[in-house]
Amino acid sequence: MFSHRWLPLLLVAPLMLLVVLFFYIPVFQAFYWSFFLEQPFGGGSQFVGLENFKRVLSDPEFWMAGWRTIVFMLTASLLAVVVPLMLAIAADRRIALSFPARNILVWPKGVAGASIGVVFAFLFNPFVGLMAPFNTLFPGAWNPGIDGTDAFITLVAAHVWSGIPFNFVILLAGLRSIPHTLTQAAAIDGAGPWRRIFDVQLPLIMPQLFLTFVLEFTESITSVFALIDTITKGGPGGSTTLLVYKIYVDGFSGFDLSGASTQTAILMVFVLLLAACQFFYLGRRINYER
Amino acid sequence: MVEKARSINITATLLLIIGIVYIVGPLYLTLSTASQSYEYMLRNGLAWIPGGELFANMSKVIHETRIPIQMLNSMTVAFSNALATCALSFLSAYAIVYFRIRWAGIVFALILATIMLPLDIRVITTYQVASNIFSPLNAVLDFTGLNSLIADIFGTPVHLELSVLDTRFGLVAPLVAHGTGTFLFRQFFLTLPKDLFKAARMDGAGPIRFLIDILLPLSRTSVASLFVLTFLSGWTQYLWPLVGASTPDMQTAVVGLARLVPDADGQVPDFPMIMAGAVLVSLVPLAMIALLQRYLVQGLVLSEK
Numbered sequence: 001m002f003s004h005r006w007l008p009l010l011l012v013a014p015l016m017l018l019v020v021l022f023f024y025i026p027v028f029q030a031f032y033w034s035f036f037l038e039q040p041f042g043g044g045s046q047f048v049g050l051e052n053f054k055r056v057l058s059d060p061e062f063w064m065a066g067w068r069t070i071v072f073m074l075t076a077s078l079l080a081v082v083v084p085l086m087l088a089i090a091a092d093r094r095i096a097l098s099f100p101a102r103n104i105l106v107w108p109k110g111v112a113g114a115s116i117g118v119v120f121a122f123l124f125n126p127f128v129g130l131m132a133p134f135n136t137l138f139p140g141a142w143n144p145g146i147d148g149t150d151a152f153i154t155l156v157a158a159h160v161w162s163g164i165p166f167n168f169v170i171l172l173a174g175l176r177s178i179p180h181t182l183t184q185a186a187a188i189d190g191a192g193p194w195r196r197i198f199d200v201q202l203p204l205i206m207p208q209l210f211l212t213f214v215l216e217f218t219e220s221i222t223s224v225f226a227l228i229d230t231i232t233k234g235g236p237g238g239s240t241t242l243l244v245y246k247i248y249v250d251g252f253s254g255f256d257l258s259g260a261s262t263q264t265a266i267l268m269v270f271v272l273l274l275a276a277c278q279f280f281y282l283g284r285r286i287n288y289e290r
Numbered sequence: 291m292v293e294k295a296r297s298i299n300i301t302a303t304l305l306l307i308i309g310i311v312y313i314v315g316p317l318y319l320t321l322s323t324a325s326q327s328y329e330y331m332l333r334n335g336l337a338w339i340p341g342g343e344l345f346a347n348m349s350k351v352i353h354e355t356r357i358p359i360q361m362l363n364s365m366t367v368a369f370s371n372a373l374a375t376c377a378l379s380f381l382s383a384y385a386i387v388y389f390r391i392r393w394a395g396i397v398f399a400l401i402l403a404t405i406m407l408p409l410d411i412r413v414i415t416t417y418q419v420a421s422n423i424f425s426p427l428n429a430v431l432d433f434t435g436l437n438s439l440i441a442d443i444f445g446t447p448v449h450l451e452l453s454v455l456d457t458r459f460g461l462v463a464p465l466v467a468h469g470t471g472t473f474l475f476r477q478f479f480l481t482l483p484k485d486l487f488k489a490a491r492m493d494g495a496g497p498i499r500f501l502i503d504i505l506l507p508l509s510r511t512s513v514a515s516l517f518v519l520t521f522l523s524g525w526t527q528y529l530w531p532l533v534g535a536s537t538p539d540m541q542t543a544v545v546g547l548a549r550l551v552p553d554a555d556g557q558v559p560d561f562p563m564i565m566a567g568a569v570l571v572s573l574v575p576l577a578m579i580a581l582l583q584r585y586l587v588q589g590l591v592l593s594e595k
Binding site for chain 2 (some may be wrong): 001002004007008009011012015016018019021022023024025026027029030033046076083086087089090091093095096097098100101103104105106107108109110111112113114115116117118119120121123125127128129130132134161164165166169170173179187192193194218219221222223224225226229230233244247248251252257261264267268271272275
């Protein structure tokens with residue numbers, strides 16, 4: 001290894017400067033501001049102790065948004081891992097469609113969340129979209145503009161759509177790295193292709209499966225913003241206002257910097273705790289040996 | 291290996307057909323609706339068959355909206371994000387792996403931690419920092435009492451102000467402050483044989499020469515993978531460009547596309563025109579995926595290991 005006094009410092013400095021300025025200071029400031037009453041437009045601040053937390057935690061809107069965030073996180077990320085998992089197992093087989101599928105299933109990576117949001121808002125539009133013929137048969141059967149559940153389903157469908165590429169690629173890479181000898185040994189022992197999915201393939205891609213879940217939980221909480229802002233705007237009646245959207249609305253439309261910072265701080269702690277739990281409880285049980 | 295696998299192969303084919311329809315269906319309906327007129331859509335709803343209005347709708351987008359200039363912005367943001375991420379993370383990973391420094395572990399952990407809290411979560415305070423990037427410095431001066439000292443000597447305290455909002459730098463810099471690139475390069479450097487380094491040292495190569503003549507050529511595919519990955523992520527960003535740029539001429543194409551949809555209910559929006567916009571906005575990244583798919587897949591896999 002090279003020994004040099006100032007060169008490594010110089011090499012790390014540009015990235016570290018950006019990381020400190022645009023990551024650590026904002027993270028610190030969110031926690032700092034949650035103890036102060038901040039006036040918008042730099043009008044001064046005042047230490048208020050835990051007042052902000054009391055205000056946020058006694059607000060039913062916050063709890064509703066938090067609850068919706070958890071429901072969305074569980075349903076959307078479960079689907080966004082299980083659907084690519086099934087597709088990856090299918091594409092891992094030597095069949096005619098597996099090659100085109102490996103290509104096509106990566107396409108959503110190039111479509112921005114907001115773009116697919118705009119498209120899904122149209123496709124699920126009750127008057128001109130996919131459900132329009134259905135709606136003329138049964139009036140009012142599908143209307144994401146009025147029915148909160150319909151709006152929620154639209155969000156989940158759009159999230160799974162854009163989440164397929166990453167999880168599919170990771171899981172497929174895991175499946176393809178399973179040694180052939182193991183598959184052959186299992187086959188000699190009489191395990192057919194169905195049996196091998198559960199006894200060979202799934203246990204051996206646990207590391208990849210674990211990783212996609214860890215990343216997907218954070219991803220579903222944050223990247224849903226673009227979908228909400230383009231499909232539902234948090235409606236109808238706040239039924240799709242997830243925490244990340246509420247923070248944006250409170251901070252940028254309501255100019256409630258302290259409230260938004262306090263919620264940011266709570267959301268950050270939640271995300272970090274979630275990741276830590278997954279690593280300590282699930283991560284340990286996973287066998288990385290092959 | 292030969293075995294009877296008819297039932298599973300049929301199931302797998304069916305699954306893949308469903309998956310492909312799920313992915314391609316929305317894209318096809320976007321394209322076919324974009325090629326129909328507004329009146330056609332009002333009469334028939336979304337279009338299952340393509341019509342002849344695609345270029346009329348696209349020229350409407352090009353001439354009546356800011357999408358063209360916003361696509362140029364997206365290009366700049368995505369390209370500089372990719373370039374800056376590749377360069378800066380390459381350098382920092384190089385320092386972490388190839389130099390005998392005691393703080394290498396700490397720096398790597400500090401950079402890696404950025405993956406845990408995405409920009410969308412900390413957008414409120416990142417916006418505040420971007421509105422005056424000297425605010426941390428001012429706060430430090432105030433807090434340590436240096437400012438009152440300066441005020442005593444020079445008459446006024448130091449208060450620097452520089453906003454990077456509404457600038458290209460401000461749109462890109464927070465995206466670059468991310469650890470994936472450093473992680474990817476570090477993992478790649480660790481897989482390279484140690485003898486490479488020893489041989490280079492023996493031949494008298496210094497740190498700069500080793501970096502340029504040996505490491506960089508070897509890392510070509512890793513750089514290409516990270517470039518594709520960060521280009522796509524820069525192009526598809528939404529929340530940061532939405533708040534980081536307030537004038538339409540500075541916003542990116544994805545934000546501009548979302549703005550095409552009118553806020554108010556009532557009249558059915560001009561969906562064919564909006565879909566034509568969606569096609570235009572997604573054209574560049576989709577073309578990139580089609581051409582450079584190998585690198586994208588590799589980048590996704592590498593960023594996980």
